[in-house]
Structures are given as C-alpha cells and as structure tokens.
Amino acid sequence: MSRRTVLVLNTGSSSLKYQLVDPATGEALATGLVERIGEPTGAFKHTHDGETVTSDDAVPDHGAALAKVIATCAEVGPNLAEAGIIAVGHRVVQGGKYFDSATLVDEAVLAKIEELIPLGPLHNPAAVTGLNVARELLPDVPHVVVFDTAFFQGLPDAAATYALDREVAEKYEIRRYGAHGTSHQYVSEQVTQMMGRDVKQIVLHLGNGASASAVVNGHAVDTSMGLTPLEGLVMGTRTGDIDPAAVFHLARVAGMSVEEIDTLFNKKSGLKGLAGDNDMRGVRERADSGDPVARAALDVYVHRLKKYVGAYAAIMGGLDAITFTAGIGENNGALRAEVCEGLEFLGVRIDAERNDSRGGPIQISTDDSAVTVYVIPTNEELEIARQAAALIG
Numbered sequence: 001m002s003r004r005t006v007l008v009l010n011t012g013s014s015s016l017k018y019q020l021v022d023p024a025t026g027e028a029l030a031t032g033l034v035e036r037i038g039e040p041t042g043a044f045k046h047t048h049d050g051e052t053v054t055s056d057d058a059v060p061d062h063g064a065a066l067a068k069v070i071a072t073c074a075e076v077g078p079n080l081a082e083a084g085i086i087a088v089g090h091r092v093v094q095g096g097k098y099f100d101s102a103t104l105v106d107e108a109v110l111a112k113i114e115e116l117i118p119l120g121p122l123h124n125p126a127a128v129t130g131l132n133v134a135r136e137l138l139p140d141v142p143h144v145v146v147f148d149t150a151f152f153q154g155l156p157d158a159a160a161t162y163a164l165d166r167e168v169a170e171k172y173e174i175r176r177y178g179a180h181g182t183s184h185q186y187v188s189e190q191v192t193q194m195m196g197r198d199v200k201q202i203v204l205h206l207g208n209g210a211s212a213s214a215v216v217n218g219h220a221v222d223t224s225m226g227l228t229p230l231e232g233l234v235m236g237t238r239t240g241d242i243d244p245a246a247v248f249h250l251a252r253v254a255g256m257s258v259e260e261i262d263t264l265f266n267k268k269s270g271l272k273g274l275a276g277d278n279d280m281r282g283v284r285e286r287a288d289s290g291d292p293v294a295r296a297a298l299d300v301y302v303h304r305l306k307k308y309v310g311a312y313a314a315i316m317g318g319l320d321a322i323t324f325t326a327g328i329g330e331n332n333g334a335l336r337a338e339v340c341e342g343l344e345f346l347g348v349r350i351d352a353e354r355n356d357s358r359g360g361p362i363q364i365s366t367d368d369s370a371v372t373v374y375v376i377p378t379n380e381e382l383e384i385a386r387q388a389a390a391l392i393g
C-alpha cells in the first residue's frame with residue numbers, strides 16, 4: 001500500500017512549526033521550524049532522514065515561511081509529490097463552544113476561527129494566517145483544523161462554569177474552555193491502552209505552558225486552563241491561578257493599563273517572574289546550588305501542582321494513574337519526585353531508580369503503588385495527524 005501522510009502545521013505569531021507525519025506508523029518524515037518571521041534575520045531548521053539543514057535568511061512573512069519549507073523539501077527531501085499527503089492538519093488553540101472534534105476547513109469554519117479571536121487573542125490570529133497561506137500554497141489537499149479546546153468541549157457544566165453573572169457569561173461566552181487538549185487526549189489514551197481498562201487519571205502537561213487534566217474513562221471531567229491558557233498551574237511566564245482582584249488592584253493602585261497587566265500576567269510572571277528565568281533547567285540548577293530565590297519559585301510551582309492532584313482525585317472520587325508529560329514532565333525527575341512526595345496517602349509510591357531513567361513511556365511508580373505513575377512523551381503532531389486522517393477517511 002502506498003504511504004499516506006499528513007503535513008501538520010503549528011503557526012505562531014512569528015513562527016511556523018511543521019511535521020510530515022505518517023499517522024499509521026507515527027513516523028515523522030520531516031520536522032522543522034521557521035522562527036523570527038518578519039525580523040531582519042530568520043532562524044530555519046529542517047530535518048529529514050537524520051540530516052538537518054539550517055538557515056538564517058530573513059523570512060518576511062508566513063507565506064514566505066511555508067514557501068521555504070516546500071522549497072527545502074524539494075531540495076533535500078522528502079519529495080512532497082511522492083509523500084502521499086492526504087491532508088494538512090492545523091493546530092488551532094481556541095475553538096470556543098463550536099468545535100468538539102477535528103473539522104474540515106471551509107469558508108464558514110475559517111470565519112468562526114476569526115470570530116473566536118477575542119477569546120484567543122494571542123493564538124488564533126496566527127492560526128488564521130497559517131490557514132490562509134497554506135490553503136493558497138497547497139490548494140489541492142484538504143485542510144483540517146484540530147482544536148486545543150476540543151477534548152474539553154464536553155466538560156461537565158459544573159467544571160466549565162464560572163460563578164459569574166449568567167447573563168454576562170452567556171453574552172460574552174465566558175466559560176472554561178481549557179487548552180493543550182490534543183496533548184491530554186493523546187497521553188490519556190496511551191495510559192488507558194497501557195493499563196488495559198477504564199481508569200480515573202490525571203495528566204500533568206508541564207512545558208513552557210502547563211496544564212493538568214482529570215480524565216475518567218476517556219472523558220475529560222476537569223482541566224486547569226480556563227477561558228484562556230492563563231488559568232491554573234504556574235507556567236514558564238504565566239501566573240496561572242491568581243485572584244482576579246489583583247487586576248483591579250494593579251489598575252487602581254499602580255495605574256497599569258489592561259494591556260500592561262495582560263503582558264505582566266502572560267509574559268513576565270510564572271517562573272520568569274518568580275526567579276527571573278522561564279527555563280526550568282536554569283531554575284533547577286540554581287535551586288540545587290542553594291539559590292533561595294530559585295528554590296522558592298520551585299516551591300510555588302510544586303505546591304500548585306499538588307493542589308491540583310488532590311483536587312482532581314477528590315472530584316473523580318479516586319485515582320488510578322498520574323502521568324507526567326512535555327518538556328519538564330518528561331525530563332525533570334527531581335520535580336516529579338517532589339510532586340509525588342507526601343502523596344502516599346493517595347496510594348502514590350515512586351520508585352527512585354525508575355524515576356531517574358530517561359525516555360518513555362515508562363512507569364515510575366513501584367509495582368505495589370495503588371496509583372500507577374507514568375512518564376509518557378507527548379506527541380501532539382501525531383495526534384493531529386491521526387485525527388486529520390480519521391476525518392479524511
């Protein structure tokens with residue numbers, strides 16, 4: 001049978017991340033990243049067949065970025081004409097209340113994604129740009145959008161609803177939409193497969209952005225991100241949970257504008273705000289060498305995580321599995337140990353040696369731990385490719 005692949009695109013405001021994926025085998029035939037789009041020098045990296053090419057040529061806009069990707073594939077491979085591309089799969093952060101699964105793109109869908117920009121101001125504009133340029137440059141393949149919110153579309157009302165005036169909430173579509181859904185779906189499905197039965201599980205996606213989800217029998221019942229990806233865990237540069245009255249206070253007392261507070265909460269807080277560094281590796285190294293500021297930042301980070309684990313065990317009425325994923329979750333054993341420390345009362349027992357090992361999927365709990373704890377590398381691109389392929393049929 002000839003190969004069938006999906007070109008997965010993740011468009012950011014000044015970046016384009018891509019992967020050509022075989023959804024059946026999970027193989028990535030090409031991966032790459034165009035960064036610094038619109039700046040005087042660009043940053044481009046393309047990997048195919050174990051070989052990587054790079055360039056720092058200026059890339060004026062997203063159209064030029066995708067054209068560069070296509071041209072590079074022609075030069076160094078893979079040959080796109082022979083790659084059997086059945087779809088282009090686009091990651092979109094905010095699908096609002098409209099999208100609960102992967103969707104074929106047409107003008108109406110595009111208009112809805114644009115309409116949702118006020119709910120995803122930091123992400124949806126870039127997705128629209130990515131969709132427009134990709135549909136123009138690759139007009140003969142179906143384009144599919146996979147929403148970061150879709151996995152959480154079916155959250156129970158009690159978890160999705162803010163205790164806000166009903167009329168205001170409805171009029172302005174203020175509810176908890178969640179994010180990182182593609183990762184939570186991929187990882188939780190892996191756990192269900194590995195355990196071979198329906199389970200009550202918590203997935204901790206700890207990357208630059210970070211989120212937790214509670215999943216019962218394959219359905220998300222709660223998640224830590226809310227109206228936007230700002231709510232919940234401590235992140236690289238985001239506050240996570242904070243009393244909204246901090247906004248009123250900063251506006252009234254510090255005279256800050258809404259835009260300034262938005263930037264403060266989204267870009268200058270989290271680990272960066274607490275320890276001056278959004279990269280967990282740096283914060284961990286400093287904490288290990290006795291820096292009290294870095295240690296205090298980690299304490300806040302771990303405290304918040306534990307709070308969510310306890311809360312989710314309570315709302316699920318039990319717990320079978322906890323899974324760590326994404327950059328920090330997959331690589332930082334010390335952090336995993338700190339999060340699990342003291343959770344023996346829930347049935348969590350970590351095996352120190354297993355927790356020290358690299359790679360995954362791997363079980364890091366002891367064999368007699370009532371709660372199975374895993375490290376599972378996330379693969380959002382593969383999940384997007386699978387969903388797009390399933391939709392195309």
Ligand code: ADP
Nearest residue numbers: 206207208209278279280281326327328331332
């Ligand atoms: P993004 O949300 O940008 O996709 P990632 O999932 O790549 O983020 O995670 C980035 C985070 O993972 C950073 O804080 C980085 O320090 C952390 N990280 C990556 N590798 C390691 C490592 N070996 N040890 C500890 N932390 C790591």
